[in-house]
Amino acid sequence: MGERNPHLVERLQGFGTTIFTEMSVLAARTGAINLGQGFPDADGPDEVLEAAVAAIRAGHNQYPPGTGIPALRRAVADHQQRFYGLEVDPDTEVLVAAGASEAIAAAMLALVEPGDEVVVFEPYFDHYATSIALAGGRRRVVRLQEPDLHFDVADLEAVIGPDTRLILLNSPHNPTGKVFDAEELGHIAALAIEHDLLVVTDEVYEHLIFDGLPHLPLASLPDMAERTLTISSAGKSFGFTGWKIGWAHGPAELVSAVLVAKQSLTYVSGGPFQHAVVTALGLGDAYFAELADDLQDRRDLFCAGLEAAGFGSHPPSGTYFATADIRPLGYEDGVEFCLALPERCGVVAVPSGVFYDDEVAGRHLVRFAFCKQPEVLTEAVERLATLAPGRGAR
Numbered sequence: 479m480g481e482r483n484p485h486l487v488e489r490l491q492g493f494g495t496t497i498f499t500e501m502s503v504l505a506a507r508t509g510a511i512n513l514g515q516g517f518p519d520a521d522g523p524d525e526v527l528e529a530a531v532a533a534i535r536a537g538h539n540q541y542p543p544g545t546g547i548p549a550l551r552r553a554v555a556d557h558q559q560r561f562y563g564l565e566v567d568p569d570t571e572v573l574v575a576a577g578a579s580e581a582i583a584a585a586m587l588a589l590v591e592p593g594d595e596v597v598v599f600e601p602y603f604d605h606y607a608t609s610i611a612l613a614g615g616r617r618r619v620v621r622l623q624e625p626d627l628h629f630d631v632a633d634l635e636a637v638i639g640p641d642t643r644l645i646l647l648n649s650p651h652n653p654t655g656k657v658f659d660a661e662e663l664g665h666i667a668a669l670a671i672e673h674d675l676l677v678v679t680d681e682v683y684e685h686l687i688f689d690g691l692p693h694l695p696l697a698s699l700p701d702m703a704e705r706t707l708t709i710s711s712a713g714k715s716f717g718f719t720g721w722k723i724g725w726a727h728g729p730a731e732l733v734s735a736v737l738v739a740k741q742s743l744t745y746v747s748g749g750p751f752q753h754a755v756v757t758a759l760g761l762g763d764a765y766f767a768e769l770a771d772d773l774q775d776r777r778d779l780f781c782a783g784l785e786a787a788g789f790g791s792h793p794p795s796g797t798y799f800a801t802a803d804i805r806p807l808g809y810e811d812g813v814e815f816c817l818a819l820p821e822r823c824g825v826v827a828v829p830s831g832v833f834y835d836d837e838v839a840g841r842h843l844v845r846f847a848f849c850k851q852p853e854v855l856t857e858a859v860e861r862l863a864t865l866a867p868g869r870g871a872r
Contacts, residue, residue, distance in 0.1 A: 481494065493607070493608050496605075497514075497604065497832045498514060498515040498516075501514035501515065501816065501828055502514060502515045504820055505820065508824070508826075510825055510826045511824060511825050511857065511858045511861070513826055513846040513847050513850065514845075514846075514847065515828075516652070516719075516798060516799060516849060517720075518717045518719070518849040518850070519850045520717065520851060521718065522717030522718050522758070523716065523717075523765065526754050526757050526758045527754070529753060529754040530721075530750050530751055530753070530754035532753075533750035533751075533753035533754055536753075538750050538752075539749060539750060541745075541746050541749070542746050542748075542749040542752055543746070544741055544745065544746060545572070545573050545574060546573065546574025546725065546746075546752060547749070547756075548568070548569075549752075549753065550574055550725070550752045550753070551569070551572040551725075552568040553755070553760060554566070554568065554572050554727060554759065555567070556759070556760075557759045558695075558708075561693075562693075562694075563698065564697060564703070566727050570730040570733070570734075571727050571729065571730050571733055572733065573726045573733050573736060573737055573740065574723065574724070574747075574752060575724045575725060575744075576724065576744040577723065577724040577747075578680060578682045578709050579605055579722075579724070581711075581724050581726040581740070582606065582609050582678065582709060583605075583608075583609040583739075583743065584739040584740035585678050585709070585736050585739075586609040586610055586612060586615060586678075587613050587739035588735045588736045588739035588740075589613075589643065589644060589707075589732075589735060589736070590610065590613040590615040590643050590644070591613075591615075591643070592614030593614065593615070593616065593641060594613075594616070594643035595615065595618050595642045596610045596615045596645075596646055597619075597620060597634070597637055597638065597645045597646065598610075598645075598646045599620050599648070600619035600621050600833070600834055600835060600839075601654060601830060601833030602619070602648070603653070603680070603833070604832055604833060606648075610646075618637040619834075619835050620633050621633065621839070622651075625792065627651075627654050627656040628662075629662070631665045634666070634669060635669060638669060638673050642673065642675060643675070643676065644675055644677060645666060645669075645670060645675055645676075645677045645678070646678050646680070647677060647678070647680070647696060648679070648681075649680075649681065650681075650684070650686060650687055650693070650794075650797045651796070652683065652799060653797075653799050653828075653830055653833050654792070654801055655792070655793075655794020655796055655800065656794070656795060656796070657691050657693070657795040657796045658694075659694075660694055663694055663696055664699065667696060667700075667701075667702050670702070670705060671701055674705075676707070676732070677696055677706045678707045678709065679696050679697070679706060680710075681693070682709070682710050682711045682713065682714045682715075682724075683714055684715070685714075685766050685769055686714060686715070686770060686797055687770060687795065688773070688774040689774070691795055691796070693796075695708055696708070697728070703728075703729070705729075707726055707727075707733070707736065708726065708727050709726045710724065711723060712751075714798075715758070715769070718751070721748055721751040721755075722748060723747070723748050723752055723755045773848075773849065775852075776848050776849070776855060777794065777798075777800065778793075779848075779852060779859075780859060781793040783855070783856070783858075783859025783860075783862065784800065784802050784859065787807075787859060787862040787863040787865060788806055788863075788866040789802040789803060789804065789862070790805065798848055798849035799845050799847055799848070800845070800848055801830060801843050801846075802827075802843065803842055803843055804844055805842050807865055809842075810841065812829035812830055812831050812841055812842060812843055812844045813831060813841075815827075816828060822865065823862060823864050825858050825862055827845060827846050828844065828846075829841075829843075829844055830843035831843070
């Protein structure tokens, strides 16, 4: 959390520069391998790149429609039908945003009144906390318990009260890599229905799932489509994080509410890139299968390296993040560990404590991004191995 700024509104006090920016600056300054911020070190498919170039040359360089170009809204609807059997009206139930981050922020601003409570699973992506605060909402957390990252249904029931407005769910889950299964999603759905809650789901890692596990959108469960806003983006599935093309879909009234807030944020974004993402969403099944298989290989390479280096490793079921326990190496404080890591061995990670309300809960954990080339990951784990007792400077 940041220091107090006398010019910042009270509801945002305590929020400073994100940890991802801080650690990326540290990586640049030290020349360390940046496994902190989650972005790949190679571009996505050539045909998608060429589609962006073609869109620029075709003159798609002015404001696109406020809800997104019709072809992309149709492509999102087709994608949801193709992979999950969801029926989505591209004309009234899809909204294109400047990445999933804007869609999440717009959803909080549009759907949460000051004083409303938003339930999130902890640890949580730090953008959620800021977005809830922007809306004047209050965050209520449900802990994912180590080591298997389950949650206690009683804990979820306990945080739902008369002021609860919605549940914000991320699956596959950043930072842990947990994939919520059908039973867990069923418990969440049942409570949302019982208490008449909305649910906003962040599904940006939907195609980055390993070991044959399925992705199950909450909106596909009985009676959930009418109360769920589903958010995803092109950044993670196609490797173009800098394009910032995301989307949300849900019931028409829910989407139109979010549009009211979204149009006062960026209004629109990335006209040519929207055209290119149409091509991306239409890629064949082989692309999506190879994407998951390739990333699973990188997960296995990196997590095996972490274990060999002496970390307590938590191989993820999805995303491109791996959480590691630093205590077996003789360390306790993840912030101190990560700040010193670039100088110690030339690698950057993120302290997981920043993803908890109670930073002590995740104090011993750090998060690495393994969405890098295999040779980069190999070099990183060789450097991390020098941290093991007797192998390098402490």
